[in-house]
Amino acid sequence: MLISSYFTYPAKALISVFLVKTLTLACAADSWKVETIALPEGIPPEVGAVQFDSEGTLYVALRRGDILMAKPVADAKKFQWKYFATGFHNSCGMEVIAPGHIVISQMAELTEVKDTDGDGVADRYLNLSDKWGVSGNYHETNEICPDGDGGFYIAVGTASFNGPTFHHVRGDYSKIGRRGRNFSGVQWKGWVMHYSKDGKTTPFASGFRMHNGIMRDSKSNIWCTDNQGDWRATTPLYHVRKGNFHGHPSSLVWDPKWPEGKDPLKMPLKEIDAMRTRPALLIPHYQMNRSAGEPLEIPEGFGPFAGQMLIPDNNSTRITRVMLDKVNGEYQGSCTHFINGQGLLSGGHRGVFSADGKTLYTGHTVRGWGKPAEGLQRITWLGKKPFSVKTIQLKKDGFHVAMTQPGSGASQETVKVRSFTYQSNWKYGGNKLDMRDEKITVSQPDPSSIEIDVAKLESIRVYEITIKGMKSKDGAALRNEVYYYTLNNLQK
Amino acid sequence: MSPHMKIQSILLAVATIFSSALTLHAEPAASIGPLLTYSNRPLGSPGQPLLLRTFMPDPGLSDEVLSHHHRGSNSSKYSPKKGKDRAGEYVPIDGLPAAIGVNYGSALSYCWDTVECRLLYAWDGGFLDMTSYWGDPERGNRQSYGYVPHLVGTLFYRASGKHPLQLNGKSISDSQKPLKFLGYKKIGKRFIFMLEADGSKIFCEVKAGTTSQSLAVHYSLEGKGSLGYQDDLPRRVIKKVSDSELIITIQGSKIAEYKGAPNKDLLEGGVNAASGELVFAAMACATCHSLDGSKSHGPSLLDIHGKKRKINGSDIPVMVDDAYILESISNPNAKVANGYPENYMPPYKLKKDEYQSLLLYIKTLKK
Numbered sequence: 110m111l112i113s114s115y116f117t118y119p120a121k122a123l124i125s126v127f128l129v130k131t132l133t134l135a136c137a138a139d140s141w142k143v144e145t146i147a148l149p150e151g152i153p154p155e156v157g158a159v160q161f162d163s164e165g166t167l168y169v170a171l172r173r174g175d176i177l178m179a180k181p182v183a184d185a186k187k188f189q190w191k192y193f194a195t196g197f198h199n200s201c202g203m204e205v206i207a208p209g210h211i212v213i214s215q216m217a218e219l220t221e222v223k224d225t226d227g228d229g230v231a232d233r234y235l236n237l238s239d240k241w242g243v244s245g246n247y248h249e250t251n252e253i254c255p256d257g258d259g260g261f262y263i264a265v266g267t268a269s270f271n272g273p274t275f276h277h278v279r280g281d282y283s284k285i286g287r288r289g290r291n292f293s294g295v296q297w298k299g300w301v302m303h304y305s306k307d308g309k310t311t312p313f314a315s316g317f318r319m320h321n322g323i324m325r326d327s328k329s330n331i332w333c334t335d336n337q338g339d340w341r342a343t344t345p346l347y348h349v350r351k352g353n354f355h356g357h358p359s360s361l362v363w364d365p366k367w368p369e370g371k372d373p374l375k376m377p378l379k380e381i382d383a384m385r386t387r388p389a390l391l392i393p394h395y396q397m398n399r400s401a402g403e404p405l406e407i408p409e410g411f412g413p414f415a416g417q418m419l420i421p422d423n424n425s426t427r428i429t430r431v432m433l434d435k436v437n438g439e440y441q442g443s444c445t446h447f448i449n450g451q452g453l454l455s456g457g458h459r460g461v462f463s464a465d466g467k468t469l470y471t472g473h474t475v476r477g478w479g480k481p482a483e484g485l486q487r488i489t490w491l492g493k494k495p496f497s498v499k500t501i502q503l504k505k506d507g508f509h510v511a512m513t514q515p516g517s518g519a520s521q522e523t524v525k526v527r528s529f530t531y532q533s534n535w536k537y538g539g540n541k542l543d544m545r546d547e548k549i550t551v552s553q554p555d556p557s558s559i560e561i562d563v564a565k566l567e568s569i570r571v572y573e574i575t576i577k578g579m580k581s582k583d584g585a586a587l588r589n590e591v592y593y594y595t596l597n598n599l600q601k
Numbered sequence: 602m603s604p605h606m607k608i609q610s611i612l613l614a615v616a617t618i619f620s621s622a623l624t625l626h627a628e629p630a631a632s633i634g635p636l637l638t639y640s641n642r643p644l645g646s647p648g649q650p651l652l653l654r655t656f657m658p659d660p661g662l663s664d665e666v667l668s669h670h671h672r673g674s675n676s677s678k679y680s681p682k683k684g685k686d687r688a689g690e691y692v693p694i695d696g697l698p699a700a701i702g703v704n705y706g707s708a709l710s711y712c713w714d715t716v717e718c719r720l721l722y723a724w725d726g727g728f729l730d731m732t733s734y735w736g737d738p739e740r741g742n743r744q745s746y747g748y749v750p751h752l753v754g755t756l757f758y759r760a761s762g763k764h765p766l767q768l769n770g771k772s773i774s775d776s777q778k779p780l781k782f783l784g785y786k787k788i789g790k791r792f793i794f795m796l797e798a799d800g801s802k803i804f805c806e807v808k809a810g811t812t813s814q815s816l817a818v819h820y821s822l823e824g825k826g827s828l829g830y831q832d833d834l835p836r837r838v839i840k841k842v843s844d845s846e847l848i849i850t851i852q853g854s855k856i857a858e859y860k861g862a863p864n865k866d867l868l869e870g871g872v873n874a875a876s877g878e879l880v881f882a883a884m885a886c887a888t889c890h891s892l893d894g895s896k897s898h899g900p901s902l903l904d905i906h907g908k909k910r911k912i913n914g915s916d917i918p919v920m921v922d923d924a925y926i927l928e929s930i931s932n933p934n935a936k937v938a939n940g941y942p943e944n945y946m947p948p949y950k951l952k953k954d955e956y957q958s959l960l961l962y963i964k965t966l967k968k
Binding site (some may be wrong): 197235281424 | 635637638639651652653654655656659667670671672674676679681682683684686691692693694695696697698699701716735738746747748781782783784786887888895896897898934940942943944945947
């Protein structure tokens with residue numbers, strides 16, 4: 110049997126996927142274009158990480174262990190792939206130091222990989238850090254981002270009760286930490302660790318479930334996404350600061366100050382609530398993002414949203430756009446779809462922008478569930494400015510909505526605001542609670558913005574803003590109708 | 602040799618011929634070198650060895666050999682719906698969390714561990730069967746609960762006792778500071794592992810010996826100190842090249858035979874709900890579908906049969922009957938339960954009686 114014929118779909122599924130793709134591509138390829146990039150035939154395209162080097166070579170880490178590289182070309186089917194390195198266990202974090210010199214985070218290690226003799230293939234693999242435990246559970250995935258000073262932050266994911274642990278584990282084992290749905294049976298699961306350039310690995314922040322996405326932005330902020338699940342009523346985005354606890358209790362057993370024998374899962378909800386740092390954004394799971402991948406900062410060159418953030422959805426064919434708003438010195442903000450469908454694969458996991466900022470390369474994979482949620486794609490800015498909400502800023506008494514271009518039609522009749530809360534607890538996910546319609550006053554003092562005054566604005570709520578029927582000057586409909594603003598802090 | 606392995610060998614032979622031309626596109630991956638493919642029996646060759654980091658099987662290693670590992674334990678089963686323990690316990694499984702597998706084709710495979718910093722075992726006649734971990738690409742699943750890969754071939758060396766390497770007269774297992782795995786270098790077809798014991802850097806290389814089922818293990822020390830070797834194997838020769846260099850030849854013999862992942866017939870018990878439960882476990886359905894009504898990536902399967910449910914893209918609820926469930930397994934994106942993602946669940950390609958058994962099992966899941 111040929112390897113290429115190994116993976117055959119039921120014909121019906123193939124046809125329906127084809128039709129969906131053709132239709133969505135045809136009607137949405139206006140401002141950005143989505144293309145699927147061919148990897149060598151017969152290779153499982155489980156893309157764990159994607160990065161560029163300074164010469165514009167794209168490195169693609171595949172989760173079975175291989176790293177391929179290619180210079181992007183215009184034809185997405187004609188990349189000339191070369192083999193660079195192999196031998197990584199579930200490589201889901203990668204940073205390029207220089208051409209032929211990368212750092213990989215894999216199940217058991219942060220590994221420096223280098224082609225020392227210049228033949229194009231790696232020949233030296235150094236263990237930079239293995240200061241976290243390995244329980245044998247499949248779910249313990251790691252990702253990294255640079256610390257800006259030659260070191261890295263490492264997001265060390267928890268284990269899942271859908272898989273076992275081993276008799277012999279690496280590192281200290283905690284029977285208390287092993288309890289629960291997503292658990293921390295060995296050291297530093299659910300933490301962000303800091304590996305500094307002098308080789309030391311130290312704990313940085315706790316309370317994560319599966320922060321399958323860590324990013325350092327151009328202002329040196331560290332951001333982690335996490336996955337909806339236990340202790341995560343919906344998909345969160347955290348602004349991570351040293352020493353903070355981010356709400357998933359299992360990791361606390363490894364806090365050096367944690368009382369011996371105390372079970373974090375038995376803490377009262379009030380105690381956990383008082384300890385935790387709230388997410389900068391609560392991203393509604395069903396409407397926006399079911400399971401977040403790596404957050405990405407949009408560069409200049411990709412359209413009108415430079416400086417904002419994109420978050421791939423690991424569980425749907427979507428990418429969320431995040432519009433941050435700094436209120437009283439703390440980040441919060443709003444989100445909407447950047448892409449929803451348009452031929453995008455599910456399994457959104459990692460991404461990297463080309464040096465000119467015009468193209469975002471996205472890696473797609475979901476552990477163990479396979480097609481149709483895996484592969485390598487790219488999204489290219491085509492230059493046609495969309496008619497879209499550009500930013501939403503909190504005012505003392507409501508929201509100021511700025512548009513990418515002038516438009517009309519926002520009124521008392523076409524704008525609607527509702528608000529709700531979430532309560533995270535041991536259950537997997539959570540519903541919107543205390544939903545209420547808000548009394549609002551809507552005006553358009555100029556065609557490029559909307560003022561929404563809300564009669565009763567409260568903190569610790571998520572505001573859903575729906576804008577229907579707006580049209581740009583040349584008749585284009587507003588790109589998205591629904592936006593969610595996470596209000597942690599009111600304007601003082 | 603199975604037909605599958607034959608094709609693999611031919612492709613590898615082709616790969617060896619063209620190994621200088623590493624550029625590739627739109628060609629079968631196996632023809633361009635050492636890339637991992639959908640094949641669950643990846644193989645290297647004497648000229649182009651394969652190093653794989655994965656969970657490695659534990660073929661009966663003693664606690665003394667694994668002395669730098671920590672011990673896991675049974676754990677109470679847990680209900681996320683209630684936030685409490687429930688009846689029963691999770692039992693740990695065997696496996697090595699951070700070891701490395703190296704394969705030189707049918708002549709030699711070995712397992713080198715980054716925690717114990719030593720060679721743990723060696724075998725010939727095959728490498729690893731990754732089916733349990735990578736899944737069967739034809740059937741759609743990629744994992745199951747017992748997902749540690751399986752050995753293929755004849756185990757002929759298995760470590761016992763403390764680390765046989767001595768530094769200044771003492772087993773490096775008894776080093777004052779913890780042993781540290783530093784990494785490895787690849788020089789041509791050779792892998793040279795690097796470790797640190799009490800501040801000294803030591804190199805270790807494992808090669809096939811000159812006779813069948815034999816090994817040559819080369820140790821060298823950087824800097825001052827003296828290396829020694831002590832174990833209780835009957836057929837091994839220590840060649841002391843210098844204070845800082847040792848070559849140990851080990852003549853192994855058959856310890857055990859391994860045939861890869863057990864080819865379990867899930868339908869052995871007939872077409873019924875019990876067989877369906879085996880299919881459910883083998884396909885790792887529980888990773889996304891709970892049995893107790895609790896939420897996960899996909900809808901819970903508790904009490905779904907015979908009820909109407911809403912699906913994406915339609916306001917009219919549809920009846921979850923036998924046909925709906927069968928279609929949801931073989932073509933899950935045809936009708937997606939309301940509130941769950943499109944294009945996420947892979948189509949599962951099962952045998953006809955496996956579909957039927959799985960359906961019968963799902964129908965038993967009642968409140």
